[in-house]
Amino acid sequence: MFGLIQPCRGRLGATAHELWSAHLCGLCLALRDTAGQPARLATTGDGVVLSLLVAAQRPTATVRRGAGPCPLRSMRTARVVAADDPGITLAASASLAAAAARIHDHARDGDGLAGTRLLRAGATRAAGAVDRAADRTGRRVGFDTAELVESVHRQFALETATRRCPEADGAADGNTERAGALLALIAPTEDAAAAAFRHCAELAGRPENTGTLAEAGRLFGRLTHLLDAVTDRAADGQAGRWNPLTASGTTDAAARSLCLDALTGLRLAVDELTLAPSADAALLRALLVDELAHTVTRTFAGAGGAGGATxxxxxxxxxxxxxxxxxxxxxxxxxxxxxxxxxxxxxxxxxxxxxxxxxxxxxxxxx
Incomplete structure (x- = not known):
């Protein structure tokens, strides 16, 4: 699946991977039930984190239901998290909002199918429909997606204002001004993730976790945007698309330093959370600490490689x-x-x- 978190069965183990699949398949089916079959394309590992955050804070186990055969499970049935579970519902809402934001972004940049002249208007209308579906889904659990939509508009405004951007060539590693400029450019993504993480504490009835989860979400959003920017930097440069690293004159080495700092902060935030002793909590720690660290290593190893031949x-x-x-x-x-x-x-x-x-x-x- 797509997303920042792509756990490996070899590292998680069979039991934890089965639990991960239960949340992932539950999210996929919840998206189908909410917005139709095409909405299942919005399923990501990042959305599963929201479901796990809610489940890990509650003393009671999540409700499971049977799921029919699926090609992605080798046509086997499974027991998955129920579509009406509060965590899955929140994950579905956030996933739809993220999908709508990506469609809007492609349409504005003229990138991909959504950016072609013939499909751009239709893609914009489709993104609006997905936004409305996200709002309807979020309201079922008291989550207002207006903050997420507002973050998308702020991000677009920042991109527009920095289209004439300085090149990163020769930028000094560790430059405080450049790092500050980069963090200002990705702040809307951090705020959106913080809002979604913060609501997990409300759904789980753990108000003491609200502030910690907001900080964890902000760091998770920072990692999401930075790693995506590092991965796309070369392609964005060739296509003339906006990239926050290029716009702020930040080198990959400086971006890696920011990612490592975010990983440290995220690990400390997870340690501060009040979680119920459960398999969901153990899996959450594995994803937000170990798997994210592996993702950072993988991303920067790929960015520094020769492009796939080696x-x-x-x-x-x-x-x-x-x-x-x-x-x-x-x-x-x-x-x-x-x-x-x-x-x-x-x-x-x-x-x-x-x-x-x-x-x-x-x-x-x-x-």
């Missing part, structure tokens, strides 16, 4: 280059597994497809 794989003695052909090795491994009569369990079986995304897997799998 990848770096973390080993016990350091980082060694691995020539292309990873796709072929995974394909051969799957054929051998089928010959032995072993059925593939899911996308993440033996970490095959996870490693295709991360390229620097250190989970101990043999893919």
């Amino acid at each position: 990848t770096a794989r973390a080993t016990g003695t350091g980082t060694a280059p691995v020539e292309g052909g990873g796709w072929w090795r995974r394909r051969r491994a799957r054929r051998q597994a089928r010959r032995r009569g072993r059925r593939q369990e899911s996308w993440c079986e033996r970490c095959g497809d996870c490693c295709e995304a991360c390229e620097v897997c250190d989970c101990g799998c043999d893919c």
Whole structure:
């Protein structure tokens, strides 16, 4: 799935990964029930974090329901979090709002299908419909998406104001002014994430967690925007699109420093939360601490690489280059597994497809 958090079964373990899948599939079905089949495309791992935040703070277990066969589960049934669960409902609302914001962004930038001349008007109307669906869904659990929509408008205003941006070439690492300018450019994303995280405390009946969750959300939003900017920087430069790193003259090294600081703050915030002793709380810690740290490593390793012909794989003695052909090795491994009569369990079986995304897997799998 898309999103900042893409956990690996090899690192989580079978039990935790099953719980993750229960929340992820529950979010997917909640989006379908809320806004129709196309809305399932808005399913992301980041939305699952909101559902887990609510579940991890409550002493009672989340309600499960049966789900029918799905191609992404190798046509197997599953027990997933119910669509009317408050955490899943909040996650669905935030996911729809994020999807609408991305469609608006593509339409404005002339990027992708939504940005083509023939489809731009239709894409804008579709984004408006998704915004309304997000608002309807959020109101079921007392969440007002107006703050998220306002953040989108603020972000667009900042982008418009900084279209004529300085180049990052020669920028000094650790420059306080540049870091401040970058944080000002991504502040709307931080505020939107803080609003969604903060509401998790209200749904769980944990008012003591409100301030800590707001700070955790702000740091999570910072990581989301920074890592997305690092990933897209080269493509944005070639296409002439706005990028906050280029607009603020921030180097990748400086961005990495900000990400590491955000990771530290997020870990401290998670430690301060009052959570119920449950599997949901353990999974939440694994995602917001371990998996996010792995995502940062993966992102900056990819940004510093040669573009896919050569990848770096973390080993016990350091980082060694691995020539292309990873796709072929995974394909051969799957054929051998089928010959032995072993059925593939899911996308993440033996970490095959996870490693295709991360390229620097250190989970101990043999893919």
